[in-house]
Amino acid sequence: ILNVEQSPQSLHVQEGDSTNFTCSFPSSNFYALHWYRWETAKSPEALFVMTLNGDEKKKGRISATLNTKEGYSYLYIKGSQPEDSATYLCAFSGGSYIPTFGRGTSLIVHP
Amino acid sequence: DSGVTQTPKHLITATGQRVTLRCSPRSGDLSVYWYQQSLDQGLQFLIQYYNGEERAKGNILERFSAQQFPDLHSELNLSSLELGDSALYFCASGRDEGTSYEQYFGPGTRLTVT
Numbered sequence: 001i002l003n004v005e006q007s008p009q010s011l012h013v014q015e016g017d018s019t020n021f022t023c024s025f026p027s028s029n030f031y032a033l034h035w036y037r038w039e040t041a042k043s044p045e046a047l048f049v050m051t052l053n054g055d056e057k058k059k060g061r062i063s064a065t066l067n068t069k070e071g072y073s074y075l076y077i078k079g080s081q082p083e084d085s086a087t088y089l090c091a092f093s094g095g096s097y098i099p100t101f102g103r104g105t106s107l108i109v110h111p
Numbered sequence: 112d113s114g115v116t117q118t119p120k121h122l123i124t125a126t127g128q129r130v131t132l133r134c135s136p137r138s139g140d141l142s143v144y145w146y147q148q149s150l151d152q153g154l155q156f157l158i159q160y161y162n163g164e165e166r167a168k169g170n171i172l173e174r175f176s177a178q179q180f181p182d183l184h185s186e187l188n189l190s191s192l193e194l195g196d197s198a199l200y201f202c203a204s205g206r207d208e209g210t211s212y213e214q215y216f217g218p219g220t221r222l223t224v225t
Contacts, residue, residue, distance in 0.1 A: 032210045043113065043201060044154070046213035089154065093210040098167050099144070101154040 002026055004092045006102035013080050014110050020076045021105040023090030027071035034091040034099065035064055035075055044089060047075075080109040114138065115204050115217035123223045129190040132220045136183055136204030142166070143185040144205065144214060145177055149198035160185055161208040192224045 005024045013019050025033065032051050036044035048057040053068040061078045077084055087104040114137035124130055136143050145157040156169035160179035171177075174192075179185040189196060199221050203214040 034210065034214065036216075043216040043218050044203075045113070046215060049211060049213050051211050091154075091210075096167060097159070097209050098169055099156050099210055099214075101156075103153045 002092065002094065002100040004090065004100045004102040006088075006090060006105050008105060009103070010106040010108070012108045012110065015080060015082060017080050017109075018076065018078045019080055019107065020074050021088060021107075023073045023075070023092075023102055025071050025073075025090075025092035025100075026094065027069060029094040030068040030071075031093045031095055031097060033066055033068075033073050033093075035073070036089040036091070038087045038089055038104065040086075047088075075105075077107070080107070082109045082111050085109050113215040113217065115202065115215050117200075117202055117217035117220050119220060120218065121221050121223075123225065124192060125225055126192055126194060128192050128224075129188065130192065130222065132187040132189070132200055132202075132222075134185045134187070134202030134204075134217055136185070136202075137215050140204035140206055140215070141183065142205040142208055143179055143183070144203045145171075145185070145187050146201045146203065147198045148201065148219075149195075154201070157187070159208075166208050189222070194224050197222055197224045 035047040038044040050066040055066040089104045091099040091101045116135045141162045157171040159167040177187045201219045203216045205214045206212040
């Protein structure tokens with residue numbers, strides 16, 4: 001069973017704060033790492049797919065980095081807004097392509 | 112709107128029954144993934160189809176089966192239902208058979224077994 005860990009489990013920040021969270025995954029046999037944003041009562045929304053060690057992706061105020069050798073990815077949100085409140089999920093795929101999801105980081109941004 | 116459709120949105124049925132969940136992928140996507148989200152578990156991968164053929168299998172029970180049709184829509188069949196099968200079932204579609212492209216999730220089907 002593959003272990004994909006996300007930390008912290010939950011995070012409360014004030015509007016305007018920058019924040020980051022971590023996804024840890026097995027460092028061997030890496031294929032892809034996905035980040036999703038999941039709002040309550042909706043379905044997961046794709047943020048990034050990362051496939052190469054050292055990848056950095058950015059979408060607006062959200063960015064992500066990838067280190068496959070040590071088995072972690074960071075997601076950063078700059079200047080958090082209340083609408084950023086959601087659960088952020090990562091999913092690791094190894095050589096079998098089967099995605100294994102972490103339990104997510106729940107972010108609440110207070111106005 | 113991701114472009115992935117799932118029907119029905121909600122389903123309430125009794126133990127021992129059989130149900131079919133339906134998913135239509137985004138236009139141009141050949142892969143369909145099925146996931147289960149239950150209260151005590153995270154999002155669990157069940158099965159993947161690519162262009163009509165089974166590509167990968169996760170923790171899918173023997174009572175569950177799926178298929179992908181020539182028009183690329185997919186159905187997940189759940190039989191001999193138990194209370195523990197109550198969950199949110201998502202499908203997602205992707206461009207190719209691997210996971211190096213984004214997956215787009217449908218709105219989900221909430222199954223309640225009573």
